[in-house]
Amino acid sequence: MSEISGHTKLIALLGSPVEHSLSPAIHNLSFAKEGVDAVYLVADVTPDTLENAIIGARALGLAGLNVTMPCKTHVLQYLDGLSPAAELMGAVNTVVREGDKLIGHNTDGAGALRAAKEAGITVSGKKVTVLGAGGAGSAVFTQAALDGATEISVFNVRDEFYDSTEVRLAELTERTGATLTLYDLADEARLQSEVAESVLVVDATRVGMPPFENESNIKPEWMKPGQAFMDTVYHPRETKLLKLAKEAGATAIGGLGMLLWQAALGEKLWLDVDMDVAYIEEKVFSEAE
Known part of the structure; x- marks a missing residue:
């Protein structure tokens, strides 16, 4: 100064x-x-x-x-x-x-995907799953579409914005060529199947930060080596999701990288x-x- x-x-x-x-x-x-x-x-x-x-x-x-x-x-x-x-x-x-x-x-979405790239993960030609369709989630799934992901599964709670989010995903599908589909976050069976097919899974919900620091939307048995799991939360630095990913032999990417x-x-x-x-x-x- x-x-x-x-x-x-x-x-x-x-x-x-x-x-x-x-x-x-x-x-x-x-x-x-x-x-x-x-x-x-x-x-x-x-x-x-x-x-x-x-x-x-x-x-x-x-x-x-x-x-x-x-x-x-x-x-x-x-x-x-x-x-x-x-x-x-x-x-x-x-x-x-x-x-x-x-x-x-x-630069939010580009920051997230650059953090993924630094961890050895690229989304072009691959499938991505994003949890949460708010500001951070929207930035990530839009940038993933722009970066060439072929399929993007978006999970969100059935709130008052659910229908408008579905319309927006349809517009993004038309404009980018990626196939974006919205699912109810409460549909655990669908979430498990979409996670299993994804190279990158991004949790952009509040789960992981206080008072939900001991919770994870993704179960450990759904994770496997070769996948990457990103949390947009950076406090705490290691969320429950990231800890489970490491234990499963998957790549864990913290929210600090996106920031x-x-x-x-x-x-x-x-x-x-x-x-x-x-x-x-x-x-x-x-x-x-």
Whole structure:
């Protein structure tokens, strides 16, 4: 911070609440390591104040933005364009300045699949199962479709959004060529059969985080070597799902990888910076669970 000058670029996270976000620690450490003259701050912004925040970002010349809940869908109306992934997801978590325009991207799904790739798992031409059709789950199954997965099975509780999710999956099937199918998360027999055929299974539900840290949607007898199981939860670092996957000889991929790689993709978009993900993980998340 002592090196801030008239040339320092500013990037901000918009959302609410944001005071406990890990993003400032991640990005400011990365900027310092790579010698980038930029700082990353947070601003508590709600959907009611979001329009003014975007107007302010334009006027002040911010180099970029992150957007988190509850603003990821509301921000679309205030931007000048969307990446293909953001347009299909209907949500933005990264905003990039291109000249005098602000373009919305979504790096959540790409971050998850990059974490999978780092673990040796690719989805092109293969089957994927995703549990949860909310923000994280939607980002993952949309990106998997864009990345060439042939079949994607999505499981969700039968809530008030179930029917609209089914319609959205049909639209994604038509637009991407992948076959996306929605199932009831309560249908255990179907879940078992879809998991058995999948190279990657992603749990994007709240199961695994407190107070559900001792629970797993996937039973150990369904797991086998050659498969990968990812949890979008990163607190605790090792969820029940990941522990069971390791015991079964399968590949276990924690939510921290998704968090770090979506951040790394953001830095590449904003400033063409290649984040040293391993270094950031060691420095920011070295404390034991």
